[in-house]
Amino acid sequence: MEGTSYFNTSARASPGSDAHRLRLSGVTRELGLPRDGRTRLKKQVQTIRIASLNVGSMTGRGRELADVLKKRKVHIACVQEVRWKGEKSRDIGAGYKLIYYGTSTKNGVGVIINEQLRERVLEVRRISERLMAVKIDLPEGPMVIISAYAPQVGCSAEEKEAFWESLDALLPSFQDVKHLIIGGDLNGHVGAARDGYETVHGGCGFGTRNPEGGAVLDAAVAYDLAIANTFFRKKDEHLITFKSGLARTQIDYLLLRRSALGDVKNCKVIPGDAVASQHRLLVLDLQLKLSIKPRRQKLSPKVKWWEFNTQNRALFEQAMTPQLTMSTNTSTNDMWQPVATALLTTARELLG
Structure with missing residues (x-):
């Protein structure tokens, strides 16, 4: 049985008959035979x-x-109603960088990226003051983040x-991005x-549907996207994204490809951080599987014992004779290690 140790036991030796020394451990196999389990690609x-x-x-x-995003360990954040005019990027603190777009002092969208990912930005598309996309290079492949602000x-x-219509024109250009x-x-x-929307709605939303x-x-449905914050059963406080007076609604969403829904570990609202006056932070935890190549096990060089013939035997004896000349006072145990080392060294030199 794989992984079983036959020599490690807690049984006591019998004083009269059992061995009074440690038994030899088993031989460690260095070949990746199927029964021993081959080295596989780790994830x-x-x-x-x-x-x-x-x-x-x-x-x-x-x-x-920035402090809230760092506290909540957010890597990337989509922000809306930036209300800054221009198409720029700037540091906002704690290592975060904001890439934004706005044509006036109202509306405006942006994407905030943390210190580890900010240098991995491949492309920025500023579509309008309500829509922009950022492509980021990740080890598993590119990721596209779209920040959207629909008309209220x-x-x-x-x-x-x-x-x-702008979203319809943008999404097909990223159809190959997982x-x-x-x-x-x-x-x-x-x-x-x-x-009727079972494929994209998880049945864990909040409130009553309206035309918007x-x-x-x-x-x-049109782009095979799942609304992630409807697929996790939560208390209302972790579903409500907007609070104003007595009004409590869910109008902020995180969508991703349905094929990647299985990689989502969690999606919820964090109600405690009052950065915005009415809206609340919505987060999604996505697991990425990164392929790691296993290290090849370094094996000792093999000795070609099958090439030991009459010709090699004479050379072998000639090379070993000086090594076997020892004092008659040398014990067997003291003699064994030098002889074994000499045999192996000579065999590698002559037989490869």
Whole structure:
């Protein structure tokens, strides 16, 4: 049986008949035979935490937000309502870098990346003040993070339609990327019930669906995306993303490919950190499996004993004769180690 030790025992020796010395341990096999278990490719699992938050405004909140992200061990965060004009990037503290886009002092979106990943950015696409994408190079392959801010209640139907059309134009360009994540304030209620959206809705949402939530679900179906924060059964406090007065709703979401849903360890709202006045931090823990090549076991060189013939025998005897000349007072135990070493060294020199 593999892994069984036949010589390590707690039984006591009999004073009269049992051996009074340690028994020899078993021989360690160096060949990767099937019955011994071959060395296989190991998998190292790394968890990356992605967040989404409508900050209300980044003005005066950069350092505070960075401290919260560091405290909550967030690697990447999608932020909405940045309310900064321009298309720039800047440090906000604690090693975090904000990449943002805005055309006025309202709306605006951004992606915040921590110190370990900020130098791995491959591409930034600023689509509009409501939509942008960042591609990041990871050991498992590229990851695309999309920060989205859908028009809120009161905006025109044309503005809402323009947002979804922009998303429709953006997503096909990343169809070959395994890890695509949308984090955003999508201003729609997908509701607690699945009701025909079983493939994209996990049945653990909050509230009652509205037409804007139906648009979110339709987009998820069209691009085979799962709404991650509806797939984990939580208390209401860990589902509600927006609180204002008596209003409690779920309008912020993290979406990813359905094929990657099995890699999601958890998705929840963290209610304790009041960085934004109304919205709450939504986080997702994604496990990435990184392939690690095993180290090859270094084996001792083999001696070709089968090549030991009449010709080699004479050379062998000639080389060994000086090694076997020892004092007659030498004990057998003292003689064994030098002779064994000489035999092996000579055999390697002559037989390879």
